[in-house]
Amino acid sequence: MIKFFLMVNKQGQTRLSKYYEHVDINKRTLLETEVIKSCLSRSNEQCSFIEYKDFKLIYRQYAALFIVVGVNDTENEMAIYEFIHNFVEVLDEYFSRVSELDVSFFSAVPAVHGGESAEPIDELPKMCSAREPQEACSVSTPVC
Amino acid sequence: MSDIVEKTLTALPGLFLQNQPGGGPAAAKSSFSSRLGSLVRGITALTSKHEEEKLIQQELSSLKATVSAPTTTLKMMKECMVRLIYCEMLGYDASFGYIHAIKLAQQGNLLEKRVGYLAVSLFLHESHELLLLLVNTVVKDLQSTNLVEVCMALTVVSQIFPREMIPAENSSGYKDLTGSFITILKQVVGGKLPVDFNYHSVPAPWLQIQLLRILRLLGKDDQRTSELMYDVLDESLRRAELNHNVTYAILFECVHTIYSIYPKSELLEKAAKCIGKFVLSPKINLKYLGLKALTYVIQQDPTLALQHQMTIIECLDHPDPIIKRETLELLYRITNAQNITVIVQKMLEYLHQSKEEYVIVNLVGKIADVLVLNTVDTYAPDNAWFIQTMNAVFSVGGDVMHPDIPNNFLRLLAEGFDDETEDQQLRLYAVQSYLTLLDVENVFYPQRFLQVMSWVLGEYSYLLDKETPEEVITKLYKLLMNDSISSETKTWLIAAVTKLTPQARSSNIVERLIQEFTISLDTCMRQHAFELKHLHENVELMKNLLPVDKSCEDIVVDASLSFLDGFVAEGLSQGAAPYKPHHQRQEEKLSQEKVLNFEPYGLSFSSPGFTGRQSPAGISLGSDISGNSAETGLKETNSLKLEGVKKLWGKEGYLPKKESKTGDESETPPIPQESTIMENVDQAITKKDQSQVLTQSKEEKEKQLLASSLFVGLGSDNTISLLGKADTVSHKFRKKSKVKETKSGEMTSIHNITCSSFSSLSNVAYEGDYYLNTLQDRRDKEFKKFSLNSELLDSESLAELHLVEKLSNCSLSTPSLFDDNNMEIFHPPQSTAASVAKEISLASSLLEETTEYIHSNLIEVCNNETVSVSSYKIWKDDCLLMVWSVTNKSGLELKSANLEIFPAENFKVRQGCLDGIHHFFHSDVLALWFRSSCSTLPDYLLYQCQKVMEGS
DSSP, rough: EEEEEHHHHHHHEEEEEESOOOOOOHHHHHHHHHHHHHHHTOOSSSSEEEEEETTEEEEETTTTTEEEEEEOOOOOOHHHHHHHHHHOOOOOOOSSSOOOOOHHHTTTTHTTTTOHHHHHHHHHHHHHHHOOOOSSOOOOOOOO | OOOHHHHHHHGGGGGGGSSSSOOOHHHHHHHTHHHHHHHHHHHHHHHHHHHHHHHHHHHHHEEEEOOOOOOTOOHHHHHHHHHHHHHHHHOOOOOOGGGHHHHHHHHOHHHHHHHHHHHHHHHHHOOOOTTTHHHHHHHHHHHOHHHHHHHHHHHHHHHHSSSSSSSSOOOGGGGHHHHHHHHHHHHHHHTOOGGGGGEEESSSSSHHHHHHHHHHHHBBBBEEEEEEHHHHHHHHHHTTSSHHHHHHHHHHHHHHHHHHHHHHHHHHHHHHHHHHHHHHHHSSHHHHHHHHHHHHHHTTHHHHHHTTTTHHHHHHHHHHHHHHHHHHHHHHHOTTTTTTHHHHHHHHHHHHHHOOOOOOOOHHHHHOOOHHHHHHHHHSSSSHHHHHHHHHHHHHHHTTSSSSSHHHHHHHHHHSSSOOOHHHHHHHHHHHHHHHHHSSSSSOOOOHHHHHHHHHHHHGGGOOOOOHHHHHHHHHHHHTTTTTOOOOHHHHHHHHHHHHGOOOOOOHHHHHHHHHHHHOOOHHHHHHHHHHHHHHOOOOHHHSSTTTTOOOSOOOOTTTTTGGHHHHHHHHTOOOOOOHHHHEEEEEEEHHHSSOOOOOOOOOOOHHHHOOOOOOOOOOOOOOOOOOHHHHHHHHHHHHTTOOOOOOOOOTTSSHHHHHHHHHHHHSSSSOSSOOOOOOHHHHHHHHHHHHHHOOOGGGHHHHHHHHHTTTTOOOOOOOOOOOHHHHHHTTTHHHHHHHHHHHHOOOEEEEEEESSSSTTTOOEEEOOOEEEOOTTTTEEEEEEOOOOOOOSSTTTSSSSHHHHHHHHHHHHOOOOOOOHHHHHHHHHHHHHHHHHHHHHHHHHGOOOOOSOOOOOEEEEEEOSSSEEEEEEEESSEEEEEEEEEEEEEEEOOOOOOOOOOOOOOOOOOOOOOHHHHHHHHHEEEEEEEEEESSSSOTTTHHHHHHHHHOO
């Protein structure tokens, strides 16, 4: 089961977070810091799965951006690992050459789209739907 | 109107809308939809946090005005929601909009509903109070004919509704869906889905994984269902050929499923081959997955570990700690008596390197598990190794480990194994090793470890030859004076000193200690010191109180408080009210508070009625009681008792509470509740280091060696069973359950009925074990023993011999009175059954008022021509009532009935004693009540006694 989905950059700024289990806002910051710290401490030769407290972190690095998914014991790590990539591919499809700026959401979106102001509104629900695996306990299959 | 709103909105962040074309409804729409864009742009243009705050506050207040304005259309609301989400995402409170989000989800068209649901799922969480308002909407949408609506509702349900609001059933209810799932999987695997669903040319991989997972749940321990899925699993294995990560994910799931469902050897073989692909892969992620898969399958097929042993060895020394960790997890599953030393050593190595608390706790638990487990089953290799390893475990994990570990360790030491000399050696070794450890200067041990040490030293120092108790006390005293030791540990230490004091010849240090701590500021310590002081003054008492090596023996506690019986009887004979439990008094109080009492005042207890009791606590009703209905009688009795009666008992009552407490105490073995250890890391480390200094050239050889030591005992011909995780649990508790058994054995007493009828010449003993399964919440089973000795005079007409025969017949089939299952076993001899049928019905009608409660059938225990003894039990809300009735069938006058009841431990018998022959003569039925001293069987059985008396 997926517990949370995070996009954090190397500086430790959270670009996107989605929790599928309620976590207090102030605890989230702490958790995110710790999570990114443990991801940064890993080298390329090491595997992409980390044990963190009683759950597992699965991370993938895209340039300076880490996408980290926290799952519990029953999850298939490789499936999640590929799911992250799928998610990025979907983003890429939406934003054509997705970058961290896109992900840091709307702040950059108008720039990318050359001031097409109608876009962002429509983009938001899509973004959100893209980042919500249909249920917390499952991974949605690519529909696009 | 929208223009007005438009104006309000544009007034604030509108500054950023320069690019916006103006005027016209089309423009309004466009500017509306770009509001978010402008907000975002506005925020990016700002330079300080303060400005952002200001802007957002403005935005929020304008949104607040908009959403609560009645003119706001749903479409505008949708737009507002999106902006609210954004504000909330930036960390500002937008809770005023939550309710509107719910409304939007309720009322909007498809797109608006979608945004509403999205907002709700982002705003609310499962314990949010507004969630209730959403329930109806969700239920409605779930029933919608529009698939999209159903999907939205399902999504929101899975996201925010708490688990208990979604009734989930176990997999057994869905077995009939197996076929459908298999068909779906077949289609997916067969590439029947549109190409859109492909991910790197793998058809719907996550769907496949889900389906495999579902099949695993369905096929678990179910041969028939499993057989249905063999084909599709086989196909999945075959199809997953592409060399892409996601196919490995599917393969992994497939292997897991194959090993979880009812096994088929062909498939298992194929799956095992697949695991090879993982384990041998150079890709680290796949290797990890392979290890995980091996961990799953190794419990079923240990030979697989042999196949991959070299890989496992490599992974054991892998630079990536996660891989190492996973390998240890794998080894943990294959630990047996032969490889335990190597595996534990590897685990300890890892333990010393890791700093994360969670890992330490987990690993320490596993090591302790493996150790204790193997010590129970086989004996750890030797005492020294066992103690030293435990020392290492306690030293590292002492302060974080689960408190069960030290407890179990101490229990193990105290209870020992089958071999007493072996046990003594183990204990002696522990004592010696702890003394050595305490000699080391400037070392700090975790508190739990010190507690374990102090307990062991206190209990088993007597085993030492050289060191005298005085020396041990001196060491403990030194620890006591150490400031770094917590006061909890100090109480353990002082307890150890107390235990050792009677064994010591000179007591200088003890006296010093007493002096020191009787003035301690810590009240707890002072208390202990004073106890020690007083005990110290009376050495004989101290020796009795603290016997040597008796830690496993139980202290006998008179749970029934029978020593108070005399006092109770005296109180009752002076007119005191019999004890009533707290709840009953409460009820009575409540009923008294009612404005009007419509009950007649017919019944009353006169004090003469209370005199001349024959049993200490029993109540008998005087003959002056008028013949009101039983119920009125009872009520009247109740109300009477509240007034003008000397209170013998406090608010807490005497039986239920105290008994349950003392009962618990007697069950708990006097092993300390909490304790921990730590120790001799250094030795272990140096040992390891030595073993690890390997020259490069020898490395391969060493690995081989390690492999042979690790995988020893895993061959197929080996009979040693591997300890799977599931097994672990049961093993772990083996030791414990042993204790339990003996314990319940002790508590058990056999109920023994002796009925002797018609002169004391004929005595028939009924013996039977009555398995008392009283109330559901009662943990302990109780066996009762009582002997019923009824002597009936005036019965010359009966043939004694015949009677004896008959009665012993009955005794053979003595039923278990308290177990419903067993009840049917009892079949009274046909003839007897017929003859007593009438009486039985009489008896049951007599006790009519009790039938409103759940009760067992009336069971005849024994009978002869003159009397029949039958019994049944009634479960009331708060008690178990066991009613015995003696029915006189002969029509002869029974002059007296002698009831002898031998109370067993934990069981006490109250005698519903008759007021002389008089009563018996009239009634034909003698009813007896038995009360157990345990808290769940309260006193007011006595009232039942009264009731039945009246009824007769």
